[in-house]
Structures are given as C-alpha cells and as structure tokens.
Amino acid sequence: xxxxxxxxxxxxxxxxxLLSTPALVLLFVAAAGPxxxxxxxxxxxxxxxxxxxxxxxxDGWVGILWSQDIFSGEWVLADAHMTIFWRSLSLSxxxxxxxxxxxxxxxxxxxxxxxxxxxxWLFLITxxxxxxxxxxxxxxxxxxxxEGLVNMILLKLGVIDVPLExxxxxxAIFVGMTYVYLPLMVLPLxxxxxxxxxxxLEAGYDLYASRMQVLRRVILPIVKPGIIxxxxxxxxxSLGAYVTPRVxxxxxxxxxxxxxxxxxxxxxxxxxxxxxxxxxxxxxxVALLVYVRYASRDGSKxxx
Amino acid sequence: xxxxxxxxxRLPGFASTAILVFVALYLPIFTLVAYSFNASQSVAxxxxxxxxxxAKAWANQQVKEATVRSLVIAVSAAxxxxxxxxxxxxxxxxxxxxxxxxFIYVMINQPLMVPEIVTAVALLILFGIIKQATGIQGLGYxxxxxxxxxxxxxxxxxxxxxxxxxxxxxxAAADLYATPWQTFRRVTLPLLAPGIVAGAMLAFxxxxxxxxxxxxxKSGGQDTLPTYMLGQLRRQLTPEMNAISAMLLxxxxxxxxxxxLLTRKKD
Numbered sequence: 001x002x003x004x005x006x007x008x009x010x011x012x013x014x015x016x017x018l019l020s021t022p023a024l025v026l027l028f029v030a031a032a033g034p035x036x037x038x039x040x041x042x043x044x045x046x047x048x049x050x051x052x053x054x055x056x057x058x059d060g061w062v063g064i065l066w067s068q069d070i071f072s073g074e075w076v077l078a079d080a081h082m083t084i085f086w087r088s089l090s091l092s093x094x095x096x097x098x099x100x101x102x103x104x105x106x107x108x109x110x111x112x113x114x115x116x117x118x119x120x121w122l123f124l125i126t127x128x129x130x131x132x133x134x135x136x137x138x139x140x141x142x143x144x145x146x147e148g149l150v151n152m153i154l155l156k157l158g159v160i161d162v163p164l165e166x167x168x169x170x171x172a173i174f175v176g177m178t179y180v181y182l183p184l185m186v187l188p189l190x191x192x193x194x195x196x197x198x199x200x201l202e203a204g205y206d207l208y209a210s211r212m213q214v215l216r217r218v219i220l221p222i223v224k225p226g227i228i229x230x231x232x233x234x235x236x237x238s239l240g241a242y243v244t245p246r247v248x249x250x251x252x253x254x255x256x257x258x259x260x261x262x263x264x265x266x267x268x269x270x271x272x273x274x275x276x277x278x279x280x281x282x283x284x285x286v287a288l289l290v291y292v293r294y295a296s297r298d299g300s301k302x303x304x
Numbered sequence: 305x306x307x308x309x310x311x312x313x314r315l316p317g318f319a320s321t322a323i324l325v326f327v328a329l330y331l332p333i334f335t336l337v338a339y340s341f342n343a344s345q346s347v348a349x350x351x352x353x354x355x356x357x358x359a360k361a362w363a364n365q366q367v368k369e370a371t372v373r374s375l376v377i378a379v380s381a382a383x384x385x386x387x388x389x390x391x392x393x394x395x396x397x398x399x400x401x402x403x404x405x406x407f408i409y410v411m412i413n414q415p416l417m418v419p420e421i422v423t424a425v426a427l428l429i430l431f432g433i434i435k436q437a438t439g440i441q442g443l444g445y446x447x448x449x450x451x452x453x454x455x456x457x458x459x460x461x462x463x464x465x466x467x468x469x470x471x472x473x474x475x476a477a478a479d480l481y482a483t484p485w486q487t488f489r490r491v492t493l494p495l496l497a498p499g500i501v502a503g504a505m506l507a508f509x510x511x512x513x514x515x516x517x518x519x520x521x522k523s524g525g526q527d528t529l530p531t532y533m534l535g536q537l538r539r540q541l542t543p544e545m546n547a548i549s550a551m552l553l554x555x556x557x558x559x560x561x562x563x564x565l566l567t568r569k570k571d
Contacts, residue, residue, distance in 0.1 A: 013402030019395025020408045023388040023455055027411050030452035034426035035418070041429055051432070102325050105315070109322030112313045123564055128329050130560055132513040134530050135549045138537065139332035142339065142546075147349070149335050182329065198313050211315060240419025242516050247537055257421040264425055264520075274429070277422045288417055 035281070042274035050268045060271030064279055081259075088255040091170060092238035095177040099185040099234050100227065107189035107226075111196070122190065129183035137247045140176045141167065144248075168250025176244040181237060185230040192226020225294075232291045236284050256280055337553065340546035357547040367548060370532040374512055377443065377528060381450035382458070382507040388451075389458035389507075390500055394492075397466045415453040423453065424520035431521060441523055449521045450511045457510045458503035461567060465499025498566050505563045509556055 042060045044052040059068075067078035110121040128136060143149045144166040151163040166172055196219065204214040220227070242257035249255070254262070256276065263273030340358070344351025361367050389412075396408055415423065431445045473495070477487040515530040522531060529552060536545060 009400055009402075012399045016395040016399055016402050016408075017404065020392040023392040023459075024408065024411055026384070026388055026448075026452050027414060027455060030427065030448050031415050031418070031423060032411065034423070034430040037430050037433070038422075038426040102321060105318035105321035106325045108315065108318050119568070124326060125329075127557065127560060128333070130509055130513075131333070131556055132515075132530060132549075132552055134513075134515050134533055134537075135336070135553060136333070138533070138545070138549060139336040141537075142336055143332045149331070179328075179332070182325070201313060215315060236417075237419065240421050242421045242424075243534070247534075257419070260421055260425060264428060270429070273425060277425050280419055281422050284417065284419055 035278075038274045039278055042271050042278055044271050046269045046271055048268075050264070050270060052270050057271065060269075060275035063269070063272040064275055084254050084256060084259050087170065087253070088239055088241075091174055091177065091255065092235050092241075094174055095181060095238045096185075096231050096235045098174075098178050099182050100189075100231065103182055103185035103189055103230065104227075107186045107193050110186075110190050111193040122187075125183050125186050125190075128180075129187075133180055133243055134247070136180050137176050137244050140172070140179050141247060144172055144175065167248065169253055170249075172248040172250075173241075173245050173253060173255070176248040177238050177241060180244060181234045184233040184237070188229035188233060189223065189226045192223040192229075196222055228291060228294060232287055236287060239284065240280060333553070336546055337550045339543050340550040342543045342546075345542065357543040358551070361544050361547045361551070364544070366527070366532060367529070370527045370529045373443070373526065374528040374530070377447055377450055377518075378508050378511040380447045381454050381511040382504050384447070384451040385454035385507045386458045386462075386500060386504040389455050389503060390462055390496070392455075393459055393462040393466055397463055398469075398471065412459050413456050416456050420516040423449075424517045427517065428520045443526060445523075446518060446521050446526065446528075449517050450514065453514070453517065454507035454510050458507040461502040461506060462496065462499040465496055465502075469495055502563050502566045505559050505566075509559055512552075512556070 041052055043056055043058070045055040045057045045059070047053050062075065063078075065078060065081065066075040067081070068075055106125070110118060110125070113121055145151075146163045146165065146167070150166065151160075154160045155163065166175075200218055200222070201214055204218045209217065240257050241255055242261065245253060245255040245258055249258070260273050260276050260280070263269045263276065267273070339350075341353050341355065342350055343354035343356065392408070392412060396405060427445075427449050431449075435441065435445075469492075474487050474491050477491045478484075482490065513530065514528075515534055518528050519531050519534065522528070527535070529548070533545065533548060
C-alpha cells in the first residue's frame, strides 16, 4: 500500500469518527453512561429516605432472590420476588407464543397479496406500532372492562349472563401485551416470508407433500430467522414492560418493570432497584447475543 | 376445476386469521375514538353524539400546558437527534470500513436494546446527582434524555437514504471544481433531504409518545401529555380521556402518512 493511499484511508476513518462524535457524546451522557452509575449504585447501601449512602454492600444483589427477616435478621428466599419473576417470565413467553400463532398467518397473508396492495397492508400493521403505547393500552382497557365491548357482545349473544371481570390481572396484561407487541412479530416475519421462494411450495406439492408437511418441512425451517427475530423483538420489551402491567394489572399484579419502579418509590431500596435493573439488562443482552450468534451463523450457511 | 382453485401459496385458515387480526388491531382504537364523541358523563354508557369532551379537553389548562410541553420537548429532541444522527450517518456510510465502526453502530442502536425502564431509573439516578450538585432544574433534562433515545430512529432512515444514493453525482460536482462544502451543500444535502425529514418525523413521533423515561426524568409540574394521561388513568375516567387520545392519534396518523409518502420507493 502506498503512503498516499494509507493517508487517505486514515483521513477517512478520522472523519468518520469526528462526524459520529456528537451522537456518541449524547448517547454516552444520556443512555449508556448512566448504566455505569447504576452499576455502582447496586453495590451501595440504601439511605433512610431513598437514594443511597456511600457504603459498600452486596445486599442489593442478594436482595434479588433473598430477603432479610425483620426480626431475626435471617436471609430467606423471597417468595414474593419469585412470584413476580415467574409472572414476568410466563406472561412474556405466552405473549411471544401467541403473537407468533396469530402473527404468522397475518405475515403470510400480507406477503402473498398482489404487489400493489402489499404496501397498504403493511402500513395498516405499522400504524398501531407507531401509535402511542399508552393509548393502545387504554383502548384495551376500554374493550375489556365490565361495560366494555367484549362483555357487551357476549351479553347480547347470550353467552354469559353477568359481565366477566377481565380487567386487573394476568389475563388483561397478557391481552394488552399481545395487542401492543403484535406488530413487532409480524414485521420481521413478513420480511422473511417476502424473501421466500414460492416455487419451493410447488416443488413440495409435486412431491405429494400435504399442506401441513409443506408448512412444517419447507416453510417454517426457511423463515426461521424471521421467527427468531420476531420472538426476540416481542420477548425483550414484554419482559421489561412497565406501562401495560401498570394500567391493566391494577397495581397488585406487578411485573419486573413495576417491581423496579417500586424500589425507587415506596420501597426506598435504590440498590435493590439498581441490581434488579442490571439483572434485567443482562438477561436482555444474553437474549440479543444468542440472536446475533444465531443470525450470523444462519446467514453464512446456505439452505438446501 | 380442482386445479384452478388450488393456489400453492394458500394455506387453510391463514387469510381468515389475518383478517381477524386486522379487525382486532383496529377495533379497540375505533371504540376509543367513538366514545370520545359520547355525550354521556360516563365512559360506560352511550348517550348520543357530542363534541363536548373535545371542548372540555381544549379548555383544560393542565392538558393545554402538557400539550405545549410535549411539543416543545418533541421539537427540540427531534431537532437535536436528527442533527447528530445526520452527521453520524455521513460518518458511517459510503466510506471504507474503519476500526471502531461496529462500536459506533452498537452505541447508536443501544437505546433500542436496553429496556426503557432500565434507562429510566438510570437517568433518574444520574439527573438526581446533577440536580443535587448544581441546583439546576428545568426541562433540559427531559430534552436531553429524549434526544438520546431518538437518535437511532432518526439515524436509520437517513442511513438507508444515503446508502441508496448515487455517488457519481458528487464525483461530478467535485470534477466541476466544487469545494467539498459546496458539494455537500448543493448536491448531497438536497438529495438526502427526504431521509432527513423522515428521520426527524420518526424522532418526533417517538418523543411525543414516550411515557416511561419521561415519567422518571421529569420534575414536579413537568407533565407531558402521555404522563398526564398515565396519572389520570388511576382516577374515574370520563370521555375527555378519549378525546385527548383521539387528538394525539390524529396527529400521529398525519405524521405517519407523510412519512410513508416520503419514504415510498418510486416505481
């Protein structure tokens, strides 16, 4: 490589860094940097009225799974915390599964529309995605409540005699999360199906495969990267959900997000809140890493 | 006969499921909007058509202040985020891959990966320290937080536009003795404009819709429209809530349609 060429390349890299610097500074100050401070806070001691005092302690991290008995000072496994973790995990998994079950046919439907209509159907999926999450959650609240649409219809049809109590519980949270995160499943699924070669279906049917066999043996393996992308995109925000469980869970049915909030409010245990946040972050990062690993391995390997 | 009805891409039950999904997606929103025209005092009973709740929301001082505050934050944050995102997009596309480029991508996309509640409490801690040390209050903290998480949303459409742009035009300008600045100002920037506008609109919508981070970062009396609504959801609801939601929905819809038209690929 000539000296001049080398200099040009180095100048190009320098300009790249210089142009990116303002964005990087802003992101470091108000997005990535605060996480480091929070990590420090998770190793400190709670102050009496919230905040922390500068004394090292493991209690924040230990407190994720164990809680200290007020009288004996003994550490025991915290059942209440387990309930919240299990609720978060199971609701997030159910949401992911259900959005896939209804999202896959939807994505397939959009991808098989004539090219002129496809953009319109996609736009219809995208609108709710960009619509205020709080408004969509409130809309679900309106549909599920005692005098809401679902009860009204069921009463009219004579299916039930008394309105169902659907609000403020795991069921309402599940419905709400499925509703708000569904577009996140449909969009990557659509992207994967859109690239799918429909001639493969013909080949499958020519070889006497049934529809079920074609779906299981041909379609699903090929669109797998889309399935994984959609699942991660739904699972990650579900696990960290805050607004939906707060509005539809009625305060008592907390998920991890609300539990973290509680530590910074009434709980007055900032180190525990910080440790819980870091733990949630680690779980999310592991999920994303698994996805990146899988996606890059899948990309380098050709099908067939 | 059998052949004609057999389409390879058709799978039984898929189309009907999809239609049901679209209905389920829009029915709650339509119900919400419909009840904003409800003359009745309660959200439960339909009492005829009326625009009273819109008038009431319009006259509500708290709603008015929250709306203005939301707009000030969204305009400032979208402006800042779009400016730095445009620079970063110019810095990370159309040049030889350089050392640390992956780091820049990861940093820019970081707000998309970290759960909002985690960023929210981390900012609560950081801004708490700064407020205590300097005594500075104000809307600046909220604008700063919004600017940061809006960056990836502004960056992605700008980068997509840049990657699809024809390099030869800029080479031609340089051949005609345009200075780098002239080339940027007269050639690159006009070609990039739709991407920048699209990025700014996404950033604006994202900022306008944010609840979680705002809820934790704001000081007392700094409610935005979404945090005001979150606070109201705890109380007895009136259709005024639906009217506010409907107006916010209408604004989002207008911006999204404009975004859709701007980024549509020309056939």
